[in-house]
Amino acid sequence: MRLLALILLLTLSQAHAQGFAGLGTQADGFAIPQPDPVFTFPEDHGPHPEYRIEWWYLTATLQGMDGTDYGIQWTLFRSALEPETSYDWTAPQLFMGHAGLTTPTAHFSAERLARGGIGQAGVTSDPFHAQIDDWHMYSTATDGDAYDALHLTARGSNFAYDLNLTANGPLIFHGDGGYSVKSAQGQASYYYSQPFYAVTGTLNLPDGDVPVTGTAWLDREWSSQPLSDDQMGWDWFSLQFEDGARMMAFALRSTEGGTFTSATWINADGTTESYGDGHIALTPLATTQVAGRTIPTQWQLTFPVRGIDIQTTPINAQSWMDTSFPYWEGPITFTGSHTGRGYLEMTGYE
């Protein structure tokens, strides 16, 4: 096996919490999330090197002037080999950036890797600035929370984008006040989001620049041992309803065939309700051949407690992130009991 592939295995197997098999590693020396967290900002917007993994994960559903649907993803993963940091080549903090851009007919993806410590990649909390190479996510907020206004850029071999984001609501916290349980055995992470962004900006595509507007959702999560040994992949949804409400839902698929689900209902005013395992049900309706694999790209999502029964359709069924550890991630629309837009991420499909 090539060196890089191994490194990625190491990095991703720990950083990419969205469900790869065999990742329930011991958290030796690393801090472990505890219930009843108290977050302090802006510090917690920045990195937590004492935890093994962490990410700044932003997805946006966008429309061009002609109504064409687009989607972008911007993610910075942090993966620590040791729970410490230094400011030279030896820093054991590794960073990985993923950028995606989806159009109805094409999907672009790019990846960057870097070690922290020399200045090539890293995150500062005050002022907030997450960076890897020339990809940036930094705060443009003049008052209030640092995440209230963000500037976002990324560039791949055949695409780039440059977006401004403004939050129209507060940060929301998943699970029990930001303590998000990920398995029946109790593995957990700290998890909060800013789901209320309005977006304007420009997509740079091979055929020319496209001005866009839309909405975006930022996830912040960190942990040291997010998954249980038998969890092999996950399906994650962020949904925006037409009445302004939002919803996060995920199902972690077990090797035995069962799932562990979790959902957060977000009212338009930012108040939330969390739902543990068993409240939602996800059923694949159609599959697509993507990169030689069979991927369920249309889903039925039922949430009886909230009277939700919807069917999701991807903007582009081939939204394949062709990165070192590939996965499906792209914008969706949904119809049924409710209509709206959202983002879907699916990992662990062989």
Place this chain on the structure above:
Amino acid sequence: MLYTAIQSLSSHWKRRPGQLAMLAIGLALATALWSGVQAINAEARSAYDRAAATLGQDQLARLERADGRPVSLDTYLALRSAGYLVSPVISGEIRDANGRLRVLGIDPLTAPAAAQGPALDGDLDLSTFFTAPGLLLVSEATANGPLPTDLPPITISSDVPPAAAITDISTAARLLGQTDPSYLLVAPQQPFGLPPLADATDLQLRAPETANDISRLTDSFHLNLTAFGFLSFGVGLFIVHAAIGLAFEQRRASIRTLRALGTPLRTVLLALGIELAAIALVAGLIGILMGYLIAAALMPGVAGTLRGLYGAEIEGILRFDPYWALSALFITWLGAAAAAVQAMIRTARMPLLAPALPRAWAQASGRAMRVQTVAALALFGLAAMLALFGQGLIAAFLCLAALLIGAALILPGVMSVALRFLPTRGAFSEWVLADTRQQIPGLSLALMALLLALSANIGVSTMVGSFRSTFIGWLDQRLASELYITAADPSEAAFLMDAIRPDVDAILPIVSADQRLFDRPAQVFGVVDHPTYRQAWPLLAQSENPWDQLATGNAALINEQLARRENLSPGDLLPIAEGLPIVGVYSDYGNPNGQAIVSLDRFADTYPEVQPFRFAIRINPEQAPAMASRLREEFGLPADAVTNQDQVKAFSIEVFDQTFLVTGALNILTLGVAGVALLTSLLTLANLRLPQLAPLWAIGTSRATLAKVELIRALGLAMLTFIFALPVGLALAWVLLALVNVEAFGWRLPMQLFPGDWTRLFALALIAAGLAALGPALRLARIPPARLTQIFAQER
């Protein structure tokens, strides 16, 4: 019928196992030397290719500073944050008394796919690669070889080139004490919408090294080996040709009988062909085995040579390659077929009912000799033209080849003429001379082989000898100081020098910096103004008062290699600092790279980061040992940090001798093969000549006298060959020194003569000829008189 034909024909070998052995030895030797050389070349080439492919150097462009110094970390980060996909490499050498190791530190996170580094074991824990103490990936041979002490843990990987270690950039940074990347690898595809990389940086963009420097540099060496291989193969084929010719002559009767009994010609030829192919197969296999053993035995020497001459790293270990073995076998068959062609044609043309009249298979022919002589003169003319007007290494080698082949072709003519002018006394000696002349065509191939072997020997030993004595003389001048000290770091150096300053005559700092000059690696040295240099560094070309000019700091000296390569002479400008005028050219044997010397002050201005920690000490030679032990004991310097002149000199000469070990070994082998060729030819002739000797015996010359004459004649011919080989060999040496050496290494050596070597070689030639002639002569001395009588009955 075919089976019967094969059986009856091969019964010959049962009666004459010696002849079979000769044929097999000839084929085996030819195969062995040729395939051995091929194996060495192939191994070295694949080592270069592996080295060239390391980190994708053969596919990736790189960015580096024009002066060859490290790229600052900020420059790297600026390029990354502008979006360019470049990846840092920190490379350098660590070296101590125990060994040396080139360290290549890569950043696997940013390395382009082509430079992803070697394969790793699947169960390796990656954090050991990334975090201290780190992990070094080396080849198995490197791991088993001499390595510096205090290295991080080592893991074996077959993809790593020799004498190098691949490791994480953080480990390399720590081991080499260097934070800044040595250079940046450039990913072939850069992101969308960025201006061209060349517009974004002051660094130099270097294209991928498709034909790498080392293999070009070492071409001459491999050409050299190949030439030796060809020579040996040719000489070996002389043996085969002689042995097959002999067998043909002796089997004339059997063939005639077979044909008379109704065996079709085709079947006879097929039988002969199958027989030869079978012998060639067995002999070829033996030859391949021998070739492999020779190559394996020579490999460490070759590795030493390549390292010594060119700084090229190959492992002194030979891998077995089945393709190599197959191609060697093919060459053996081809050679055997070429050697047998004459005998086959003669068999085909033999009239069915002709008497089995033996005759010399190579008939004397004055016309053939004249044609050869004209061809030889034409070749000499070509050699002269090439020597005068030829350019490049290939022309130099062609000149060599024309000279050698010409000499071989003209040999029979020269011999005949020489024999004509020898004084004679009486009828018998006149007969001996006439008979010898008559024999020359039959022996000519063997004598040519001997001539080639002897000339090559004289030529190469003259070159190596000239080289060695010049080198030692140069070492004496260069290593003028009595002691050489290496401190751990500049501050220890300063402390040490202050401490010993009162007790020594002079302290000469040795400082150097790597710098690219004219787009190739070079070194710049800084020297103080001291009589040591003025006296000990002879200059090949100079302007007025070069050392005074150098001392002002506004001038530079360059080595001969740089001067020849870039066509520089005193007065030209050297691109160091703002450009320094060249005031002299010095000889710098054994260094493949360019070199320049500037004053110490100029050096310190230009390379402020280089602090001296090596020093040459001038001291009364009698006090040198005491000072050396004082440095070790009082200041605790490790033993290898203080070396005296004698040690350095001994080490240098050892490296030098290692360098030419291979040439010497091949020389001896070739001479041995030539001896065997002579033996085979004499054996062939011995039987053919009986009809000519029988009348002499009949008129009263004793068998012992005839045998003595045979022996003396062989020695005489060998002597004549040697005498002719001497000027040829010296011409060869001149070509090697004045043409090949200049083209291959970039410096010219004065030619020196070594009559002692000639005497030794002369004795060797006589011994070889004597041994070769002894068997046939003894047989003649013991031949039953009845056999000689029979000759009258049967042959006449």
